[in-house]
Amino acid sequence: MALHRLSFRLRATVCHVRTLHTSGWGQQQEAVAVESEPEPFSVFRTQETDPACQSEKHLGQFYTLPSAHFRPLFPHGLPYRYQQQVKTFNEACFMVRPPALEVISYLKKADYSKPALRYLFYGVKGSGKTMSLCHAVHFCYTQGWVVLHIPDAHLWVKNCKELLPSSYNSARFDQPLQATTWLRNFRTTNEHLLSQGISRVKSSSDVVGALMKDLRLQSSQPGADFRLVVAVDGVNALWGRSTIKKENKSAVDLEELTLIHNLKKLMKNDWTGGAIITTLSQTGSLYTPKSAYLPQELLGETGFDSMDPFIPVSVPNYSEKEFESAYLYYLDRKWLQHPQSRTEDGKKELSFLSSKNPSMLDRICGFL
């Protein structure tokens, strides 16, 4: 078995040698067995699959997510295009980038008897905020934390087909469909840690609320052996506006939605023993201008005051090195078929057209 894997690796190395040799790279290393110091396989990949051990020297390199982690960890939460890419390439690769590494280093250093720290990824559209969030979540997962991952808070404030008055508090409204989907995914992620079943559909929103409260209390207890990470994508939805309307066509205030209400309670850092990692997202947000990407613009006054104090982490577009890495990765996976894309000029053209924005690069390469 090991031999088979070895030969596969050697074969892959030979391919790498060929492609990289043609593009002019001199140095090659044959990866034989796993050494104590993980050597890069090729210039853009790294063998280090454990986010805890990744450091600055792995910056710009791709690491492969072990498939055992992939299915349970990300039933929801990855960007749609990336999911398709994973299916095409048959592997899930994350690039090690400074924002995610920074947050992981804070997570390592933080003191968990103190209140939960809040981190916020912000950046222009398509710069890799959700991916950085998922990278950080992977780290937490490998450390054995309980992961409470909400893929996109914007989904909960718009296009709601069913709205029921809450059984617990009659002033609020429930969203049973969204709640059940989320609970199902939550179970997939945390199956190995918890043993809870999914309840009936009707009261699912209340179940979500109870679950959140429970987790919060548990992780706050001193001497608790588990930690909780709350990962919310598109957190600015919690303080924006909603397009859901009541039957008499009046707009629903965000406070009246049970799910949002419970989530906001989680966001407050009155519990200990965990971390809150969030991203801003303009893409799904309602009534915000397209060019807004800075924290205060998207969070608004109330949002900022609720999240304050938090650590904003900027996620920029690719740097030169990262762009090289991504380009080589696509070449390696035979994603770039056009002959001109292999030339230096082609590379410069790609870099200019996408202005090194990760999602733009992905879209452009899709045509090649």
Added chain:
Amino acid sequence: MESTAKKRRCSFNKDWETTYHWVKPVQGDSQRVFCEVCQSSFSVSHGAPERSGREFGSRKPRREEGEPRTEKMPLDQDWTAVYPAATPFRAGSVPLPVRMGYPMKGGVPPEKKGNLELIKIPNFLHLTPAAIKKHCEALKPFCTEWPSALDTDAKCDEHFPIKVECTDYVSSGLSVRNPSARIVQLKVKLSILNLDDHARKKMLKLVGERYCKDTDVLTITTDSCPLRQQNYDYAQYLLTVLYHESWKTEAWEAEKTVADMEEYSWEGSPSQKNIMDMLLRMKVAGEGEGEEVQEQLLARSEVQEYKDSVTRLKNEGDNESSVLQYKEAVKKVFNL
């Protein structure tokens, strides 16, 4: 029924040459004659030349148009003589190859000769620098000397802080009056007025749009009265009233809410509460409740830095550097 007088077409008659000396026959067409005066031919099929009224007698011959004036203009001419007053554009008087108009397909904008577009628009050919110089020279006898002590702008501002601007209009017409002459504009810098913090904020709220933050100038424009004298008095009155009112504090001003505040102040804001809560929970300062703990916490440098960064973020809005400053401050508070 047939009419008795038969109608038939006329053709050229030799007798006409003697009667009208300007008539000549046209080769190849007996029903047209050639008029030597206007150098054109016309049809006579309806009768003798005299019937076609326009060729009658001694019509003034159309003379050749001469050379345009532009050819004869010397380079050092006096332009003010060409355009002494505001007149429409004359293609023959302006020695510039100007083109104006929409270029049709494959073409260029039409030239100036006969160009209605150039004639329609207002032109300032009568106001060249040379003309302005002449106007100034003509006005000089009516002016007095500028005071020599006021040689810089700063001195002018110091001695005459309030600037009043009015416009006079001259035109030729049925009446010399112009209703726009009643408008009076009063400009003053707020830094000159003796205003304390509350008075300044109240003044800014009272004047609203009339204040320019970049130049610190308050502009009061009055035009509600029919005479300039009245508008001037009204503007002075407004300035006085604004000044005195902003010094007074009314009872309802106590209801000023956070949303009315012009600037963000950190004391008493949710941000302060948040950070205080956090630090207390983190038990940084040690056990103990109450005011001394708060004071102690506030005095710490990280908290001060945090306060500065939040104030800057809120007042200036978002930009990369203010967000980075905020990040550094928060990291310091959490000792990361």
